[in-house]
Amino acid sequence: MKRKIAIQGIRGSFHHQVAREYFSGDIEVLECLSFDKLVDSLLDTSSDGAVMAIENSIAGSIIPNYALIDNNNLHIIGEHYINIHHNLMALPGQTIAGIREVYSHPMALLQCKKFFRQYPHIKLVEDADTAETARRIREHGITGIGAIASKTAAELFDMEILAGNIQTIQDNSTRFVIVQTQNSVLPEEEVNKASIKFKTQHKRGSLATVLNVMSDCRLNLTKIQSLPVIETPWKYSFFVDVTFEKYDDFKKVKSLLGIMTDDFKILGEYKNAKS
Amino acid sequence: MKRKIAIQGIRGSFHHQVAREYFSGDIEVLECLSFDKLVDSLLDTSSDGAVMAIENSIAGSIIPNYALIDNNNLHIIGEHYINIHHNLMALPGQTIAGIREVYSHPMALLQCKKFFRQYPHIKLVEDADTAETARRIREHGITGIGAIASKTAAELFDMEILAGNIQTIQDNSTRFVIVQTQNSVLPEEEVNKASIKFKTQHKRGSLATVLNVMSDCRLNLTKIQSLPVIETPWKYSFFVDVTFEKYDDFKKVKSLLGIMTDDFKILGEYKNAKS
Known part of the structure; x- marks a missing residue:
């Protein structure tokens, strides 16, 4: 199936x-x-x-x-x-000068902002998706409107790329x-990354203490973010991603953080796609 | 002036x-x-x-x-x-049943999502601003379209509030x-909060070491966020907000972080609005 x-x-x-x-x-x-x-x-x-x-x-x-x-x-x-490579596309036979509005996903617009500074006549409009805009332009035969989407989308919907790789940062x-909804448990030897969440007691140095424990257990922090606790303004949760070589090291951290922090939760244990 | x-x-x-x-x-x-x-x-x-x-x-x-x-x-x-209190508003004399689309800022739409689940006939559309949508509806006399905005906006543009306080989380x-662009330097005794940015050497425990220094100098962390370093995917900067009682404590941290971290930068030193 x-x-x-x-x-x-x-x-x-x-x-x-x-x-x-x-x-x-x-x-x-x-x-x-x-x-x-x-x-x-x-x-x-x-x-x-x-x-x-x-x-x-x-x-x-x-x-x-x-x-x-x-x-x-x-x-x-x-x-x-x-x-991600973004491309400005429209129905074939048009030029950038003839494009009045460009629709795309807010993230795509954000990533191509610099490119459009040279075309102040083009209005940027937020839309639900990148490819979907290309599809809609094709379906309704709309001229004067551009989309920002992938090469695949240009091929699928037979659009002409007016400018390729228009994202500000090339990489x-x-x-x-x-x-x-269900966890699918990998064999321990395949797991080398995890996403966790916790709250710390509201006293000075409590996050540093948690990070010290992680570091002592040979965990690498690849991302940290404090997030407001809903219904309690300006109290924070932390979302943290860690990588490790031995699952046993992570297991130790799990037990310790279960005691040291509040509402400790594992969002996922999985294979690091970068290793 | x-x-x-x-x-x-x-x-x-x-x-x-x-x-x-x-x-x-x-x-x-x-x-x-x-x-x-x-x-x-x-x-x-x-x-x-x-x-x-x-x-x-x-x-x-x-x-x-x-x-x-x-x-x-x-x-x-x-x-x-x-x-923030959000209100659903439209030109006077209409009901929610007659509203087909609601325009507002993406953040406002996000914060009122739950309210609109009971009205699946209403399409939510992202717009540049909250109040501006209300102004436009009034100016063009558009019926069937609602805005999410403040009470002040409803008064300013003579709109009827169809539902008040529709944000999911009341607080x-x-x-x-x-x-x-220019820094305006406050007297040291008035400064008790700062926003800083730094990069750490890419080795295990380097963030923990920085946080330990802050904690030792009696700084409270009110926010931390790792952010990707532009042009170097998956290397991170940290944006951190700290509060303190004595400016001298912060001064010490400034000198230490200048040595311990890369590209240490003060985004601002100011008065904590919560204290």
Whole structure:
């Protein structure tokens, strides 16, 4: 039976590319036009796995997605990185001078802001997806409007690329996580990365103490972020990613943090895609 | 001479409210429809101060704004908190059943998502500002379209509130910073908070070592965030906010971090609005 994997956006989107690369076998793809709908599809079992962008090397963490994973008790079972290349595209036979508006996902607009500074006549408009805009322009035969999307999207919807690789930072790596409602436990020797969450007692040095324990147990911190505790303004939780060589080291940290911190939670134990 | 303060959004927006509360005296307000334009106004001196949302007790940090402050070498000279109350409004004489689409700022839509789950017939559309949408609906006499904005905006643009306080979390505090191109140095005895940035050497425990130093010098960490280093994917900078009682303690940390970390930078030294 084919696995049903939910993606943000439609076929031709970067999420689709990740789904194809991560699940090498045959999968069925469920297109979702928001991260909320993606999570809904997991909860109502219309999908049994989902691909979710979580962090970008330019804009940082996609914070609301952390909240979605945490609040819905999803499990991160893997991660995948791709380099994002953005392209300005429109129906064939047009020039940039003739483009009045460009629609795309807010993150894509943000990443291409510098390119558009040379074209002040173009209005940038936020849209739900990158590829979906290209599809819509094709379907309705709209001229004067451009999309920012992947090469795959240009091919799929027969659009002409007016400018390629228009992202400001050429090396634009995005990290995606694969999430499920059920945890799928890997053999311990394959696990070398984990995402955890905890709250610390509100006293000076408590975070430093936790990080000391991690460091003593040979864990590397690859990411840390304080996040406000809902309903208690300006009290913080911490979302932390760690890598390690021996699962036993992480096991020790789990026991210690279970005692030292409040609401200690493992969001996922998985294989480091960078190692 | 009146100070010219740039705000994100238009009169009636939450940024406008902050500008009025923070600068008790008379100010001239410059309306900017994006954070980029707000920063541009500082750089080309069409404003001499700006109000910028930086952190929300629900959605966390507004990460791109950190990058704007850092990349343009702006100085944080103060901070201000307000509780955000969102209201669904439309031209008078309509009901929620008759509203087909609601436009607002992405952050406002995010904060009211739960409320709209009971009205699946309403399409939520991202827009540049909260108050500006209300203004536009009034100006063009558009029915069937709603805005999410403040009570002040409803009064200013004579809109009817169809549902009040529709934010999911009732206690919805947002932190704003006041930024300038020139630093305005406060007397040392008035400074008890600072925003700093640094990179650490890429070895295990280096962040813990830095936090230990801060803790030893009696600094309280109120926020920490790792951020990707542009052009070097997956190497991180840290943005940290600290509070302290004695400026001398912070001075000591400044000297130590200047030696212990790379690219140590003070984004601002100011008065803690919470103390």
